[in-house]
Amino acid sequence: MSYFTHLECSVPCGAPALDPRAIHHLCVCGAPLLARYDLDQARAWSRDSLSGREPNMWRYRELLPLFDGETPVTLGEGFTPLFHARALGATLGLDHLYIKDESLNPTNSFKARGQSAAITRAKYLGARTIALPTAGNAGNAAAAYSAAAALACEVFIPKDAKRPFIDECRLYGANVTLVDGLITDAGRLCAEKGGPLGWYDVSTLKEPYRIEGKKTMAYELAEQMNWEWPNWIIYPTGGGTGMVGMWKAFDEIERIGWVAGTRRPKMVSVQAEHCAPIVRAFQQGTEKAQPWEHASTLADGLRVPRAIGDFLILRAVRQSGGTALTVTDREMVEGMLSIGKHAGVSAAPEGGAALAAIEKLVADGSIKPQDSVVLFNTGGALKYLDVLG
DSSP states (O other): OOOEEEEEESSOOSOOOBOTTSOOOBOTTSOBEEEEEOHHHHTTSOGGGGTTSOSSGGGGGGGSSOOTTOOOOOSSOOOOOEEEOHHHHHHHTOSEEEEEEGGGSGGGBTHHHHHHHHHHHHHHTTOOEEEEEOSSHHHHHHHHHHHHTTOEEEEEEETTSOHHHHHHHHHTTOEEEEESSOHHHHHHHHHHHHHHHTOEEOOTTTSSSHHHHHHHHHHHHHHHTTSOOOSEEEEEOSSOHHHHHHHHHHHHHHHTTSSOSSOOOEEEEEEETTBOHHHHHHHHTOSSOOOOTTOOOSOGGGOOSOOTTHHHHHHHHHHHTOEEEEEOHHHHHHHHHHHHHHHOOOOOHHHHHHHHHHHHHHHTTSSOTTOEEEEEEOBOSGGGGGGGO
């Protein structure tokens, strides 16, 4: 059964709960909306029921935005491997380093999770055209899941994005608009063109459901780690939906009694040296992040000068006792090569950034040799092979 009940403001601002059977994007106050569930009733849902379910993210459908009788738009996303990277950990003096390899999702990144959830809801809400700005991977996933749902897709992407991202959107039948500027400029143009035409906008955190797909990374992590949390989660952060989603999931999982009596992981937000609005806000002690001027990095997924969910990312980092730090483009590439050499994993620059962050936290004594650490490799290297030259 579905325990999905309503949408509410993430602030909250006092606005009433909203019916998820109607189309909603942002709250009237401009903040992101969050999907909510009847967690008291969900305590009757046993984690033992997961045994034998299909190995994808919809194994947790009771706490996903799917009503009874509905079928998800799925390409088999989720339940990606979590494995003990012993050789890579040994290079850092860590006994318990794990990699959650999101590159094995459809379209080669964790973005598949969010688009599966968002486009499932869009389909049942009567959408005909999906639209979004993208740095690359989110557009690829949106195009693929739109195709699977028989919906049109409009993608707005910076014209200097890597060619494989642009070509893959077209592979799945999306109409691609190249934009002179950053993802924020693409978002502005997407809204201007799509608003009057009634396109269903799946921009990061401007609709409530991509976060629900991303949160399943935490459900899987709990299940794969035998219902205990690791000490650390190292997460490359652009728009930050994955970070926000996992923090939301920790609360849900604990409240239904699947994990109890253990401290939540310390959340580490990793950003690029020349595009680090979250890191700057964390260091300055502010609740929101100012837009980053002249954002630049070879990691397209990290080139996000402003995240609409900045306050939610910062809240997760601070409440967990974690931190936020930057790495250079060179360190990202070195991280990619090290992950490949010592773990046999195809890591995008974002995954390389996470390893570089771990190295810094080990060096300054924050991460101890006995700590359990999960590195999120959010995408694969194949679309980025040019940076290795």
